[in-house]
Amino acid sequence: MKEDLIAELAQRLWQAGNGAAAVDSAMADRLDDLESAYAVESATRALAVAAGDRVIGYKIGLTSAPARDAFGAAEPAAGHLLAGRLLEDGRPLTTAGLFEAKVEVEIAFVLGEALSGPYVTAQDVHDATAAVAPAFEIVDSRWRGGARTLPMLVADNTNAARAVLGSRVVPPADLSKITATLSIGSRTVPGSATAVMGDPAKAVAWLAGHLLRGGTRLEAGDIVLSGTLCAPTAISAGDRLVADLGELGRVAVDVD
Template structure:
């Protein structure tokens, strides 16, 4: 496989998302280039009138990082066009291998930035949290073969649904979740998210600081999945409940 330019890779992945035709696998030369490809996609979206309203964090569990030989989580951006209103169905058309994740979304009241951000600082800066579904999907034909391919594809970000905001619970690591999908029940736990979802958000702030950026007031951060990513298909109804945070449901059309 040849090593295409950052701009070409970004256009390939963006075209795949638009057309429903997956992009052919390509070499991505390390994480620096991978994040450059993701940024280039963000710029293309903004040039078309979309806007970034926050971020998502992937690979927040040990097993997920091991699967990609990753030493830390991975970050992606959340576009306004990809945030669905509660009650609106997720359209499976145009998605390739969609999966649902149950997450705690953080809504920030004040900026958070710097190389030494802590979970305590994240909690202090949080206006509210909410139950959320993230729909993840790959735009690469056959899926990402390695970590740079995953990151270049905006860490598989496809869509998100965020429920009713509530005050930040006092003990985030103690929270548990249940995802119901038909006759299946999939349990989850906040400890799967780096031991504490606030620590995952702190990691994101430290990650952004490497490129001179920070989390801003009003940003929505999908902090990582509490349960195993679950394949979905048209006709499914997803119902999630996170202790101390609340519930959320969505249909797949």
């Protein structure tokens, strides 16, 4: 019975991310553990690949203590990134097909070497990283009214919807010192890399251990969105989003 539930939820969530209606949250009442939630997320990934998309990396959510507290989570949560959801720098973001989109400002890691094992450190991540880039992640829930529980959030690929990467640069020695300013028209939202587990490289190290428990690892070439520096902020058509991450550079996108 649980296998049927996992397959049905995966199908509904995948369809909702491709133009269908949001999924009624009542369907998740029997989704009561993280193992099943990650199984749903894995099944949606398989559906995307079967439809011709390609997995290019991962995203990490709940990297701040307040975000984890809001969902009663003991650790961050992980999702996957799809090539078809990554926008080219300069290409506008369309809100068509999104429900209640929000923008997050992130540091994207581009790995030059594989990372595996339960004892990966922030320094290991730094040493294995070929480049970093300022990035936007557009998050959106495919559950009607949003995720109410941690399993709902995880099953929905941790709200991953779209991503935009700016220009890649050599990673500085200490990413924890990076600050960010998100501008949306006349509004500004401050942010800091310390909001991401104290250091975004620590978040990627956590991801390496998390993937190992599932029998996989981070590979050379993977892109990892390490967690948001700024509070998730609602966006709408007509907005111009600009994030300034100091020495990492800027990333910008227009919302249609």
